[in-house]
Amino acid sequence: MTTILSHPDVLELVVLQHTATEIVAVVRPRATSSQCPMCGMPSSHIHSRYTRTVLDLPWHGVPMRLRLHVRRFFCDMPTCPRTIFAERLPDVVAPYARRTTRLDTWSTIVGFALGGEAGARLLREFGATSSPATLLRQIQRVPIVGPSPGEAIGVDEFAFRRGQHFGTILVDLTTHRVLDLLPNVEEDTVVTWLRQFPHIKVVSRDRGRNFGGAIQRGAPQAYQVADRWHLLHNLGERVEAIMRDYKVALKTPRSTLLEQHAATLGRTKTQDNKGRAEHERQLHLYAQVQEAKARGLSGHAIAKLLGIHPVTACKYATMATPPDRLLLPSGTFRRLAAYVPYIYQCWNDGCRNGAQIHEELCSQGITVSVRTVSRYMTILRAECGESRKRATVSSPVAYIPHAPPPPSLTPRQGAILFSKPPDRLTSRQKMQLEQVCARDPALVPLHDVVQSFGQMVRTLGGSHLDAWFLRVEASGNAHLQAFAKSLKKDEA
Structure with missing residues (x-):
């Protein structure tokens, strides 16, 4: 009969009582002494006894309760602030708990699998009563252990609520898994997180100043890298500004x-x-x-x-x-x-x-x-x-279908044509790009400069960056020169 107990080496079955609705197992601890939870001093000096009733796993669909005869002991350590303590049974039931440890574990697994309402209905069928709120509280009490970051991570901001509340997201660049979500974008918050992982060697970030200073303080050993998306995005913004200056070339001639x-x-x-x-x-x-x-x-x-x-x-x-x-x-x-x-x-x-x-x-x-x-x-x-x-009525005029004049391009659409790799352009986009460059030949060298930077970023050709700076200076375009100046500042 002792096999129905979770830890027969810890508990001794005194008597087993059963009715039509439940089973009650009266048990007592086998140990003759217990350790004080404050000082850890073992004691066998019994002060008194009391009874704890806790719910255990059901047996064949019948609810089961444990009636524990627990003892109180005197602490024999003179300097201990606690004079009397109750013996602990950590393998069986937690202090002040009304359910055994194995029942809590079982119901937590059900809660994770089914949630509150569905999990509570399933437990009732098995003979273990639990409310949906209890299951949700058990899920919330489970500590979340985040994955340990590798040597290369990425950091960026995201919006809890667009335009109002922003946080920081950290991603492992090797496994592409989210490591943590920080509640704000403050520099001190990022510094505190980075100092927990001194093994980080590479940090990819946007080109803002906040994260740069935080990485310098929190992970000075790490090498900072401007990520590809932000580089191409910033370049696209500059190209869109160029298109606004050349908007006449984006217009389609009409009759x-x-x-x-x-x-x-x-x-x-x-x-x-x-x-x-x-x-x-x-x-x-x-x-x-x-x-x-x-x-x-x-x-x-x-x-x-x-x-x-x-x-x-x-x-x-x-x-x-x-x-x-x-x-x-x-x-x-x-x-x-x-x-x-x-x-x-x-x-x-x-x-x-x-x-x-x-x-x-x-x-x-x-x-x-x-x-x-x-x-x-x-x-x-x-x-x-x-x-x-x-007004006069004439005979029907024969209509020869012809394509309507294409609409003019917006600066944003022109920037996409200039920034997108040529092999990813559709036939229509290629035709539009040729027409725009034909209307203003000054855009041809600018297109070559933009494409060379995109190719350099996509193929990790950082060794050609100095040569690209010289091409930008020779182009004489203020927008590209401002972009190159910001890159030099990041490089320094």
């Missing part, structure tokens, strides 16, 4: 007729006047920002002076030319944008009937109402000074 009516495609006179007023405001703001920049003010100082956002101030300060007016068709007529050349062709051939043009457009697969086409024809009549009474 004269399309340019003439692009601004009024579905826009009323009031909307057009508002657009002109907004463009004038942008030009005035651009002049103010450039004037403040000429006085030597920084982006944040300009923003504070003019009462604008710092991002807006920096954007206008880095623009080499005044902003162009953004001409977009109204939302109702945007579906017609790709078919405007065909509508103009019908108009020039003498067709003024919106219903007839609508039928021909529907045969080409466009899904637009006849009312939309008729409204657009009304706009064309007003711009050309024609009266509706002069």
Whole structure:
């Protein structure tokens, strides 16, 4: 019968009682003495006895309890602050616990596997009662032992809540596993963590100043490396600034007729006047920002002076030319944008009937109402000074399908074309890159400089960095020179 006990060498079974609902095992310790938990002095001088009732593992689905006859001892050490102590049974039950150690271990495993609610239901089926909250508390009490870092780690910041609360993430670069998440990005926090692992030899980080100082203090023996993603990301930001200076080369030429009516495609006179007023405001703001920049003010100082956002101030300060007016068709007529050349062709051939043009457009697969086409024809009549009474109906005009003019590229899209490896460009992107370089040949050497840096980073060709610095100086581009200057500062 002693086999039902978890530690028969520690406990002695006195009597086994059972009912229809539970089994009760009355047990007592076999040892004749016990150690004081304060001083560790063994004692056999019994003070008194008391009974502890703890829940044990169920037996064939029947709940089981242990009724422990535990003793209290006098501590014979005169200098010990504790005079009386209760004997401990660490292998059987923890101090003050109401469940045996093996039942706690068993329920913790079930909690990890199933969670609170499902785990509690399974334990009830086995005969061990436990609430979902108890299982979750047992899971939370299990200490989390993080993996030990190797010789190379990576450190970067991440957002607990975007734009508000940031923390620090540390990753093992060998196993690609997260080592730890620090609650903030403070330098002292990172230093404290790094000092626990003096064997770290390489730390990869972004190009910010916070982590550089923390690594220098916490792991002075480690070699600091700027990671590839941040290098290429910073280069992409500089290339995007270059594209803003060459935005004329990003624009796709359109026909004269399309340019003439692009601004009024579905826009009323009031909307057009508002657009002109907004463009004038942008030009005035651009002049103010450039004037403040000429006085030597920084982006944040300009923003504070003019009462604008710092991002807006920096954007206008880095623009080499005044902003162009953004001409977009109204939302109702945007579906017609790709078919405007065909509508103009019908108009020039003498067709003024919106219903007839609508039928021909529907045969080409466009899904637009006849009312939309008729409204657009009304706009064309007003711009050309024609009266509706002069509208004539001609025979259907044969339409030869042709590709609509491609949209202009944004500076961000241009930066992607310049930064992306040539073998990863699609056929359309290659064509766009050739067109941009053909519109402004000055971009060709800049493209070569950007591609050479990307190739150097991807192939770990750091020995060519000095030669790349010379190419940047020879290019004369201020944005690339600023990027090279920051790299030299990191290298120092």
